Amino acid sequence: MKTPFRGFTAILLKEFTVIFRDPTTLFFMFFPPLIQIIAFGYALDNDVKHMATVVLNQDRTAESRQWVEKFVDTQTFRVVAEVNSVDELSSAIRAGKAYVGLQIPPDFTRNLHAGRGAQVQVLIDGSSSTIALQALQTSMGLALRESLTTVMREARRTEMPIEVRPQILYNPTMKSANFFVPGVMGIALQIATVFATALSLVRERERGTLENLLVAPLSRWGFMLGKLTPYLLISMTMATCIFLVARWVFGIPIRGDVRALFLATFLYVFTMLSLGLLISSRAQNHMQALQMTMALLLPAVFFSGFIFPIETMPKFFQWISTLIPATYFIGLMRAIMLRGASVAEYWFSFAVLAAMGAGLFSLCVIRFRQRIA
Amino acid sequence: MPAATMIACEALTKRFGHFTAVDQVSFAVAKGSIFGFLGPNGSGKSTVIRMLCGLLEPSAGRAHIAGFDVARQTEDIKPLIGYMSQKFSLYDELTAHENLNFYGRLYGLRGAGLRRRYAELVALTHLAPYLNRRAALLSGGWRQRLAMACSLMHKPSVLFLDEPTAGIDPVARRELWDLLFEFSSQGMTLFVTTHYMDEAERCSHVGYIYMSKLVVCGEPDDLKQLPIVNPANTKRLDVTCEQVTVGLQAVRQLPGVRTATVFGQSMHLLVDASLSEDFLRAELARVKISHADIRPIAPSLEDVFVALTNNENGASA
Structure with a gap:
């Protein structure tokens, strides 16, 4: 048994x-x-989208507003407020009202037309590294793309000297x-x-x-x-x-x-x-x-x-x-x-x-x- | 012809670290007898049962059940023994019916054999009206019956019951003992621990364990004849009177009264043989107890254990 x-x-x-x-x-x-x-x-979901952004546009031209639109078009940023001083910009981030502050200086359009390096300041709240990284990459990417377009137009080229064609396998939409x-x-x-x-x-x-x-x-x-x-x-x-x-x-x-x-x-x-x-x-x-x-x-x-x-x-x-x-x-x-x-x-x-x-x-x-x- | 020995312990010892819970206990239990194992809480009763059931390994000494060594032949012993633990451990979520079937299957019963044994035990314990009730919803007495029926499903030769009547009402207690006698008459050996002296009196043999040591072991009537229980030139008297506690205080002061204990409405005295009943009556009258019924008695098992405990305490002091 x-x-x-x-x-x-x-x-x-x-x-x-x-x-x-x-x-x-x-x-x-x-x-x-x-x-x-x-x-x-x-x-x-760590696909960060539409993060709150405050804008300080000291240039106030059509071009500068167009640039703000380009930021918004990336889907990464969403304008929650326009402010009038650098202090207001940084206090909005400190108070947690926005993750990103976008500052366009008064000479932006002038520099752009003159072919001098036009600058845009992007302040990013680094307390959340995922969000900061996404904001950083998107704004850098945007600047790089726009710069390249300008340079290529001036050099009269239609193709990139080098092109990377990434293909995300298995999870294409990430x-x-x-x-x-x-x-x-x-x-x-x-x-x-x-x-x-x-x-x-x-x-x-x-x-x-x-x-x-x-x-x-x-x-x-x-x-x-x-x-x-x-x-x-x-x-x-x-x-x-x-x-x-x-x-x-x-x-x-x-x-x-x-x-x-x-x-x-x-x-x-x-x-x-x-x-x-x-x-x-x-x-x-x-x-x-x-x-x-x-x-x-x-x-x-x-x-x-x-x-x-x-x-x-x-x-x-x-x-x-x-x-x-x-x-x-x-x-x-x-x-x-x-x-x-x-x-x-x-x-x-x-x-x-x-x-x-x-x-x-x-x-x-x-x-x-x-x-x- | 003496009955075969079913349980035999030789210098059985259990130590937990520096504490000796059971100290060189030796006794034998004959087949078909009811062995009552008595002792105060913490004296080692449950530890002995657990060693005999193979739940605890002895530290020293040996014990055999039906000739099998409890430490080494545990698997041979298991089918032979039933164990009803202190808490009547049942599965509360399961009905009485399911508990019984589970324990039957656990011991390898199935099919017609299981059904037959189930019917036998239901009839014996009168559990029929409660079969579909969950164990959690049964009263103490019925839980106890169910637990006992569960431990009997496999027809054990030896049944260990660890305080089976703790917390059970007097009627249920008596009915349980009637069942135990019936099993005993069928040849089953019963090993019962209890605190109740009336239960001990009904056992064919009793063992008394005190401070981890087996103090005495034998038939109740033999124990009552022990010299230590009946010192030379003494007699035992039962004194029934009003205001027993007042009377107790008075007689305890008297020369020639060795021990005095209250038993319900009366007191039991151990006195010098020379002490007269008239003297006692006179002394009780001095504390305004006008009427006292005095008669000589034989020692009870409780007297035996009190005497043995006092003796042990005296020896160790």
């Missing part, structure tokens, strides 16, 4: 009944990830949701999965039902698999919902093989659920389980490439990122969804996730002691 998985069916059925009997568990598994996806897909949503899938899934299993075993310990399980003749493998499987099925269902939202609500393309997508998700979810069980088998109570989970999940937010590119991190943090399952999963999601990558091209990430999953699960089975002390 000593099969290696004895007790599996009993635990599996019980766990399913308990989960569906208590809808709050299900709610907290499904709700936060969907909110996160929607938040990151809609609200969090939509930031395409970058964020695959990342947030990794983060949202890990929170839901790790918490679910981390709390499930601790709950048994706190209620005293764990003792009853420990005196029963069930195997550790059967016990752990019985605990993990229901959450695995629920998590896969949840992942499917997230894919549907990503595809049909945010129009994120899925260019690669859907089976590859699900294989990656399966390995990732299994790994994270095992991590939750491992936490659970160590923690003595709810509080400890929550703290351990937070401590283990937080690094993934910063070092998984979810927001900040791993390549630009110092070596030490790059090394940390290689230990985080979310790093591989997020990489795989972007590769498969946006670039249509195949399993063969990304076999290493698949292998790492599989190894992490198998390793963590075995560890929690082996470390789980069938005694209470």
Whole structure:
């Protein structure tokens, strides 16, 4: 009667009944990830557009007004006010009424016509580097383009001496949701999965039902698999919902093989659920389980490439990122969804996730002691 | 022919760091008997049960259940034992029906075997009206019955009950004991911890653990004959009177009264054999207790444990 998985069916059925009997568990598994996806897909957009701009036009000519229009035409700037002094200009930025101040000096048109370097002053609020960078690039680009047009007209040339023809592959419109949503899938899934299993075993310990399980003749493998499987099925269902939202609500393309997508998700979810069980088998109570989970999940937010590119991190943090399952999963999601990558091209990430999953699960089975002390 | 030994402990010891929770406890429990394990809170009762169930590893000494070593042959023991922990741990979200089926499946029961055993236990514990109620909504007595039925699904040979009657009303307590006697008569060995002396009196054997050590172990009637409980030239008297507490203060001062304890409406005295009942009555009259009913009694189990505890405290002081 000593099969290696004895007790599996009993635990599996019980766990399913308990989960569906208590809808709050299900709610907290499904709700936060969907909110996160929607938040990151809609609200969090680093395509900066129409930033508030104040204008100080001391030249007051038709040309100078035309130049202000050229700034507005880039879609990056939006004039919120015209001011009359440099003081007003800088105080508007300091007060947070505008990110950018555009100053056109009195001799602008005169210098322009005379062929002397005409100057435009652009003040940029550097407190948000993303916004500052965008304003800087747009205004520099504008100046460069206008200068080149003038120079070429004077030299009577119609073609650029050198031309760069950039082509953005896989995300041609540079939509930031395409970058964020695959990342947030990794983060949202890990929170839901790790918490679910981390709390499930601790709950048994706190209620005293764990003792009853420990005196029963069930195997550790059967016990752990019985605990993990229901959450695995629920998590896969949840992942499917997230894919549907990503595809049909945010129009994120899925260019690669859907089976590859699900294989990656399966390995990732299994790994994270095992991590939750491992936490659970160590923690003595709810509080400890929550703290351990937070401590283990937080690094993934910063070092998984979810927001900040791993390549630009110092070596030490790059090394940390290689230990985080979310790093591989997020990489795989972007590769498969946006670039249509195949399993063969990304076999290493698949292998790492599989190894992490198998390793963590075995560890929690082996470390789980069938005694209470 | 003496019954086979079901549980045997030899110098069983458990240390937690520097604290010795169970100190060289040795005893044997015969098959089919009801063994009552008594002792104050924190004396080591639950630790002994947990070692016997394989939940805790003994620090020293050995214990066997049905011939299997509890430390090394845990897996062989598990199918043989049932364990009802202090908190009647049940799954609150599950109904009584689901709890029973879960514990049945956990022990490998399925199909017709599971259904048959389920029906037997429902009939035995009268749980039928409550089967579809969630465990969380059952009252203490019914939770206890359900927990016991759950621990019996696999027909264990030994059932460990850790304070099964704590927080249960008197009727439910009596009914539980009726069930225990029935199991015992079917050959099941029962190992019960309790604080209630009336329950201890009903056990076929009792062990008393105090400050991690097993102080005494035997049949209740034998324990009452122990010399330490019945010192030479003494007798035990039951004095029933009004205002027992006033009477107690008075008799405690008297020469020849060794111990005096209140038992409900009466007091139990251990006095010199030479002390006369008339003398007692006269002394009680001095504190305005005009009528007292005095009769000789045999020691109760409580007297046994009080005597043993005093003796232990005296020895260690």
